[in-house]
Amino acid sequence: MPTNPFGTSMSSGDRLKDYVGRLMIVTPTEFIEDFQTSIGETDVIIADVVIIDEKNPPKSKELTSTVIFGRALVPYLKRKLEKNEQALGRFEQREPASKGKSGAYALAAPTGEEIALGVQYLDSIRANPFATEGSGTDNGA
16 A cells, blocks of 8 residues: 555544643644534634654654644634644643643743644655655655
8 A cells, every 4th residue: 555645633532631741733724713612612623633753754653634723723713724833842731631621731841842844744744755664765766
């Protein structure tokens, strides 16, 4: 079976909270007001997320069409969407979960080293737009 050049959808079983502590690039693609959840309506961001492989950034994991919740993350990513910008940071939980709530999550401001890792990943996909998770940058040519 060929390598999937389209990334992995969050419906594959991944949950963003499984990546607490990981460096990621978030590319917001859509803002949805009053998104219906099991506990009521809330605003969400739909985004493509790259979980940076810090040892080998070109092999980073790509998650497409990720639904992102959170009173801290959604406004921040909405501003990024309005400016057509990406966000880079280490995903962290700032408050623990409580009854009916998942806890507060945020992207910590990146260090210079983390910015370099993010740039290395972006450079790898610019060099070969068909490179995907696990495929490296070799297109077989």
